[in-house]
Amino acid sequence: MKEELATRYNPVDFEQRIYAFWESGGYFTPVVDRERPKFSIVIPPPNVTGRLHIGHALVNTLQDIVVRWKRMSGYNTLWLPGTDHAGIATQMVVDRKLTERGISRFDIGREKFVEEIWKWKEQHRSEIKDQLARLGASADWRRERFTLDENLSRAVRHVFVRLYEDGLIYRDIAMVNWCPFCRTAISDIEVEYRERTGKLYNIDYPIEGTTRRLTVATTRPETMLGDTALAVHPDDERYKDVIGQTATLPIANRQIPIIADPILVDPEFGTGVVKVTPSHDKNDYEAGKRNNLPQLQVIDETGHMTSVAGKEFEGLDRFEARKKVVQQLEEQRLLAGVKDYVHSVGVHGKCDNDIEPMISRQWFVKIEPLARPAIDAVRNGAIEIVPQSWEATYFNWMENIHDWTISRQLWWGHRVPAYYCANGHTVVSEEEPKACPECGSESFTQETDVLDTWFSSGLWPFSTMGWPEKTPDYEIFYPTDVLITGFDILFFWVARMIMFGLRFTGKAPFSQVFLHGLVRDEHGDKMSKSKGNVIDPITVIEESGADALRFTLAINTTGRDIPLGKSRIAGYSAFVNKIWNASRFALMHIDVELKSAPQIDRDALSIVERWILSRINAATNDVNKNLSIFRFDEAASTLYHFFWGEFCDWYIEMVKPVLLGKHGSEDDKRRAKRVLLEVLDRSLRLLHPFMPFVTEEIWQKLGGVEPSVMVAPYPVAEEFLEDPEAERLIGAVQQMITTVRNARAERGFTPKDRFTLHVNAANERDANFFRAYSYLLNDLARLDSVRVNETAPAGAQQDVVAGFEIAIVFPEKVITQEQIGRTKREIEKSKNELASLDAKLANEQFTKNAPPQVVQGAEARRIELRARIEKLEQNQ
């Protein structure tokens, strides 16, 4: 035998050593073999911007559970890891670092800045890898990818060119969401809306040639400098007469038309008059186009006022300009009122600055033709979303999808593969063109915009496999099987992968999507630095071990939010400790190695052994079933209760007398050791996907054939291990033991006091069982003897347990008040239940309509209740 397990469970002692053992053994790497059934999955690539948080710990734990389970179940398994260049996020972080050093990115220029990011990226990539390794992620690091790798970049250019040639990518001047802080356009879904209490300003616009004024409400008075019309509803009686007249725009003193627009104006809302600012509001932009209104840009791309806004406003920050406009309106007595107003404001999710709608020239993907097949794929079942309720959200978004703004005015990312020749012609091609096909010019400048990060991550499942080349990896491992990710990136990422995958590979990139919930604190609140409830996974791993963290995450993953707190982790850390100690106990007695252990002779097993094998078989069945439907919580819970509640609490206690030589023969002992080894081995293999480190550390001591538990076969349920008789009899023994312990505690006896237990068995087979296995009752219920089918003396406490009449003979008749009250309550409860059962069984509708087993169950229960009531009444 190998050296023994350490006395204390201390994960820090072995987790990193074990990970190195796996990695050097090459167990994470699948074979390149087209014949073997495969299972493949790609990681949602973390951003290269920093430390992994608890959400990463969750998503990667879940993936690793599935991956280890599939690998052990015989699949040629690939888990492909990697990182995302995360355009804006990464550029922002590096920019900030430079600023701390007193350097502006504009000082060093694009090329140098991008070099800086690459340096920074390289360092963080390895940190991310290390952190995933600490978690136990069995990803194939030999295939690690990065979205800016040469191969992946080629895939991006290829897709861009094909979409352009198909007319699905176009360049246009349009109103987009602009972040004045990041100085780039962003797409609609990158805008987050925040409820905010602002002000609603009522501004009077004098009508030219009259004394009448039209009052307009706005939350953004500074944009009035760019107004080019006022609008009313054509059917609004109040304003019919002013349509076609002109109003004076205050401050700017420009004349603007009063127009009618039924789309823009809701006569029920506010004053029914709207100011129209085509350059700085989405709806006004559309209205401007409908009515041929001029566009006046008064705010620039940095959020400052332009010269168009007027001399005294030029260069002012938009919020400063707001104050100044309000002040001037007040002075001119044109401010009709100000009130607090709660509305939602669009901010850029990455930097939290207010979005500025802005007209600019951008690249777009015409998305509707891509969305249609992606909707169909989910609708016809080619892709299954779990939990299914997310499908509604998916359809709702996909069916109302808007064109995707893909260009970003950043330096970090995939540069748009469009080239402009000296004569202004545009050439879109994967490589820089030699000559312009239109004019023959050989001088080109490449588009400076880069692509939205999600454009490249949308190709992730196949670009990482070598596509557009038909590489062996692509042919073997694509499409992938499952995608596991958070619901928060359903639109950003999942939907885009489906659209691109279908269009370019002709296949759905995965057949199942599991969307997990958000990790929250133990009270269900969002984790945030300001609340101080953030749990750092690496700290947890250092304190409690990766296995405890993983198990806690798994057993709380239901498809909704996942509450996580210190006390929970402590609870499952106790479980890992329990596994450790139970294994230590087992290893003290086990004296053969797995690889040389003799076959178990099924016919020679004791009932206790048949029972535990039947139980682990049921657990095995349950775990496999639940893993296949992503019920990580159920699978983990089953293992928890099997190992602790059945294996430790009952089985180990039941075999102790045999192992310690207090009961049975040497043969019995040898067989008990063999079964103990069997159950421990199966348990460790079952538990391995959830807690890979501790199971490996222990399993190594068992001397198995395989070099690692991670490549040992995952147990599958076997029908011949099911044993209803053993479950019935051992179940009865357990209930009897509990009943005796209960009576002992309630009558105030100590564990040293011994009693006699009488058991009545209706048939000889059961009677023989109780005679042969009386040592179980004697030992675990602390009895002096068990009498089978003998008449119990008067005064014994009678009961019916699991269908057997029992009687406990106490050394003296001690009945406490507690006991009397309890018996009364028990009798009353049983009588109530009996009454309702009687009524039920008397009802023909029930006996006729209910399934036979339900009726039979009710009848059996009635018989037991009657017997029990009779016995309990004798105790009074």
Place this chain on the structure above:
RNA sequence: AGGCCCUUAGCUCAGCUGGUUAGAGCGCUACCUUGACACGGUAGAGGUCAGCGGUUCGAGUCCGCUAGGGCCUACCA
């Protein structure tokens, strides 16, 4: 405004196609240092399943309404 989801023990949650006595973890109470484990063992207390109505022989589970909460999308002059 539209959609999705939630309301079950003190706390956080399970309860799969409706079927015996509604479960778990943590917390709580009492007892126990028994030769794997006090990160332990044994026993126990604790629930009108948000409310109302309906379908059914039977509802925590299905349907409708009401109240409260969360999330997403759209809009907000």
